[in-house]
Amino acid sequence: xxxxxVHALVGENGAGKSTLMKILYGMQRPxxxxxxxxxxxxxxxxxxxxxSRGVGMVHQHFMLAxxxxxxxxxxxxxxxxxxxxxxxxxxxxxxxxxxxLGVRPDVLVEDLGVADRQxxxxxxxxxxxxxxxxxxxxxxxxxxxxxxxxxxNLRELKAEGLTVLFISHKLGxxxxxxxxxxxxxxxTTVASVVPSETSPRxxxxxxxxxxxxxxxxxxxxxxxxxxxxxxxxxxxxxxxDGVERAxxxxxxxxxRKGEVLGIAGVEGNGQAELxxxxxxxxxxxxxTITLDxxxxxxxxxxxxxEDGIGYIPEDRHRHGLLLEAPLWENRILGHVTEEPNSRSxxxxxAAARRDTERIVTEYDVRTPGIEVTAASxxxxxxxxxxxxxxxxxxxxxxxxxxPTRGVDVGAQAQIWDQIRAARREGLAVLLISADLDELIxxxxxxxxxxxxxxxxxxxxxxxxxxxLGSAMTGAASxxxxxxxEAGSEAATGAGAATGGEDR
Amino acid sequence: xxxxxxxxxxxxxxxxxxALAAAFVVTALxxxxxxxxxxxxxxxxxxxxxxxxxQVYILNKATTYYLAGLAVAVGxxxxxxxxxxxxxxxxxxxxxxxxxxxxxxxxLVQIPLIILVGMxxxxxxxxxxxxxxxxxxxxxxISTIMLNSLAGILISYLLVDGRLxxxxxxxxxxxxxxxxxxxxxxxxxxxxxxxxxxxxxxxAALAGAGFWFLLGRTRFGFDLRAVGRSESAAxxxxxxxxxxxxxxxxxxxxxxxxxxxxxxLNDTHQFTSDFPTGIGFTGIAIALLGRNNPVGIALAAVLxxxxxxxxxxxxxxxxxxxIVGVMQGVIVLCVVIAYELVRRYGLKRQQQRVGAELAAQxxxxxxxxxxEVPA
Numbered sequence: 111x112x113x114x115x116v117h118a119l120v121g122e123n124g125a126g127k128s129t130l131m132k133i134l135y136g137m138q139r140p141x142x143x144x145x146x147x148x149x150x151x152x153x154x155x156x157x158x159x160x161x162s163r164g165v166g167m168v169h170q171h172f173m174l175a176x177x178x179x180x181x182x183x184x185x186x187x188x189x190x191x192x193x194x195x196x197x198x199x200x201x202x203x204x205x206x207x208x209x210x211l212g213v214r215p216d217v218l219v220e221d222l223g224v225a226d227r228q229x230x231x232x233x234x235x236x237x238x239x240x241x242x243x244x245x246x247x248x249x250x251x252x253x254x255x256x257x258x259x260x261x262x263n264l265r266e267l268k269a270e271g272l273t274v275l276f277i278s279h280k281l282g283x284x285x286x287x288x289x290x291x292x293x294x295x296x297x298t299t300v301a302s303v304v305p306s307e308t309s310p311r312x313x314x315x316x317x318x319x320x321x322x323x324x325x326x327x328x329x330x331x332x333x334x335x336x337x338x339x340x341x342x343x344x345x346x347x348x349x350x351d352g353v354e355r356a357x358x359x360x361x362x363x364x365x366r367k368g369e370v371l372g373i374a375g376v377e378g379n380g381q382a383e384l385x386x387x388x389x390x391x392x393x394x395x396x397x398t399i400t401l402d403x404x405x406x407x408x409x410x411x412x413x414x415x416e417d418g419i420g421y422i423p424e425d426r427h428r429h430g431l432l433l434e435a436p437l438w439e440n441r442i443l444g445h446v447t448e449e450p451n452s453r454s455x456x457x458x459x460a461a462a463r464r465d466t467e468r469i470v471t472e473y474d475v476r477t478p479g480i481e482v483t484a485a486s487x488x489x490x491x492x493x494x495x496x497x498x499x500x501x502x503x504x505x506x507x508x509x510x511x512x513p514t515r516g517v518d519v520g521a522q523a524q525i526w527d528q529i530r531a532a533r534r535e536g537l538a539v540l541l542i543s544a545d546l547d548e549l550i551x552x553x554x555x556x557x558x559x560x561x562x563x564x565x566x567x568x569x570x571x572x573x574x575x576x577x578l579g580s581a582m583t584g585a586a587s588x589x590x591x592x593x594x595e596a597g598s599e600a601a602t603g604a605g606a607a608t609g610g611e612d613r
Numbered sequence: 614x615x616x617x618x619x620x621x622x623x624x625x626x627x628x629x630x631x632a633l634a635a636a637f638v639v640t641a642l643x644x645x646x647x648x649x650x651x652x653x654x655x656x657x658x659x660x661x662x663x664x665x666x667x668q669v670y671i672l673n674k675a676t677t678y679y680l681a682g683l684a685v686a687v688g689x690x691x692x693x694x695x696x697x698x699x700x701x702x703x704x705x706x707x708x709x710x711x712x713x714x715x716x717x718x719x720x721l722v723q724i725p726l727i728i729l730v731g732m733x734x735x736x737x738x739x740x741x742x743x744x745x746x747x748x749x750x751x752x753x754x755i756s757t758i759m760l761n762s763l764a765g766i767l768i769s770y771l772l773v774d775g776r777l778x779x780x781x782x783x784x785x786x787x788x789x790x791x792x793x794x795x796x797x798x799x800x801x802x803x804x805x806x807x808x809x810x811x812x813x814x815x816x817a818a819l820a821g822a823g824f825w826f827l828l829g830r831t832r833f834g835f836d837l838r839a840v841g842r843s844e845s846a847a848x849x850x851x852x853x854x855x856x857x858x859x860x861x862x863x864x865x866x867x868x869x870x871x872x873x874x875x876x877x878l879n880d881t882h883q884f885t886s887d888f889p890t891g892i893g894f895t896g897i898a899i900a901l902l903g904r905n906n907p908v909g910i911a912l913a914a915v916l917x918x919x920x921x922x923x924x925x926x927x928x929x930x931x932x933x934x935x936i937v938g939v940m941q942g943v944i945v946l947c948v949v950i951a952y953e954l955v956r957r958y959g960l961k962r963q964q965q966r967v968g969a970e971l972a973a974q975x976x977x978x979x980x981x982x983x984x985e986v987p988a
Binding site: 297391410411412413414415421423428429430431432434439442443445447452455459476477478483485486 | 835845851852964
């Protein structure tokens, strides 16, 4: 990596990106080889070591205390540097202004949005004197406008002579921000390229040795049969201050057989709650949920699953897997009452094992066997197992929440293909994703969720990610039209919707 | 894969063996510190423990301990810490003794009835903690500890001459009415000059088999273990977690209701004020040592009986019998530490192996690129 550049690291899941990060940040020791910083060979034994040598890391999952102010979060653990009040505040201001971060030191972190929190994380690292920043998939949680803002920050950083190591799955982003790109596959460097001489397609080929998959669905398979009807759904929750708020308000949607309904939205606007209400993990306060003509508004989760709802959860570790259980037990999870897993109350481990073998083969789950624990698989393979499990029970409705999050390009293509294939056979899909290309490419209908309401709808054939992004931040509502076709409400948004490119 | 499994078995055995070895070392150090010769003490315990009459004693003790271990393990399997087995079994044994002492039915009817009363009382007492947890979010650890005290108080209140017990004027002991001799459980003769083995060992073995079957082979057992491994994943999979908490608490309590039965039906035949106490806590240690596995718990229960038998002998030889208490405590501590270490090591090792095997597969299929995208 050259000083004063943004260097991108791309690779499939399980290619070794995280391991490399951990080594660079002193969390793991290499068996062989050396790391040189400024020409000097170094050995990093701990993150503290790395920080003292000017290497800082911004994790994918933020490490901030919500009930602390920005100032408190920044000085936490670094009290010795500039104290904890006046001097620290001045220093934070100074850093924030120098790099255009726009961080306000005295706001509570819980009042900040995702993008602001990320800037606090970056500031935290800079405050500790980092000259080399490692950013682990920083754009995964951001909408396009926020991504642009982040990239402006990164350019600011490198202009000041800092070095940024940037990890991402999104090849387009990598190409737009990086000065150099390193591609790794199965633990080794396969290529070092410069953005001007490559394209997303070529990069993807380097990553997986195959074509860049496209999420676009071509012919429409939407039928007239209504599979899921949600009407006037309302769900309230009590927040930390004891105030009751509506997290879902007047939600109404219909998914027909063979239709993929995509929901766009910045995370935390009620998508997770909507999924949980449809799955029966939360009981709605008002409204009805109808599956294939039967009212399931208050039915238990198990009944809904038996009635044909498949579920690919957003957080597979929390909701989709028993990490310390073997694969075949994970194959039973969620379908314990169904064939081949059990019969009249008794488990059938032999049949479950056989069927797990089948899923492993058919869905290309890369594992040495079905007795290993789910935790020992890479994220993409865990996801393939979940998809295989849910599809094996021929669901009528599939709830796919971020189905390809943290999944490499190869597995992504496979999962998209499986969703498309099932859709052709009449599956109704509720798709929730932060990947706008995925949403636009797979969906037949698009809705935008903002603060617990479905505020806008759009036609995936004409909409651009930028226009969707405006609606996701609440700047636009109603039916989103392409600016070229009609006077767009979306264009009044954050200014980014102008000049939506043709897709 | 074969190799992986062999390794897993090895790891499973490694933890208790490591723990026991460490415990012996620590105990030896404690003995040395008190100025006694440690190996002689171990020798005495071993020789004495291997005698025939000791073996009968150990089996009978182990029967009770085994049931206590199972009762605790039901909770452990789903991350519920039922510390209340102690109160549950004492209350259960008390009411079972009262009912048994009051009736004079044929043994074939009355013995199952007594056992059923015990299980019901244990289940009801445990369900209080279950209900509190489900509806009020009270930690089962706190509520079961308090219910232990309450059970003790309730028994002291009722175990009074004229209430549910009578005072024996000659021995000055307060006890419930003795069970009719038709309600004594069968025994297995162990040989001339030896006490018989309690027949309840058969019930304990059946309980162990039932435990294995329920948890390992039924849907219900799968749901229960799923909750223990990940409550959130279990809920998403369709398990009603609240009901599962309540059910497993009731099951644990019913099992606890059996703990006092070997003593009551095979030994004392009545509930006296010196009915054995503290077995519920022993059960926690035994469940931990036996890894919540029915076979492991049996081995742990026998070990515990063996240590206690040895303790009696050590006293005669001029040792402090408390040294066995120290040994048991150290074993439990070592076991908890060793299991966690071995678990983490095993998980890490497996991840490495999976990585290595996949890398080997990948390099084997190089050229014919493995990452084709199915159409």
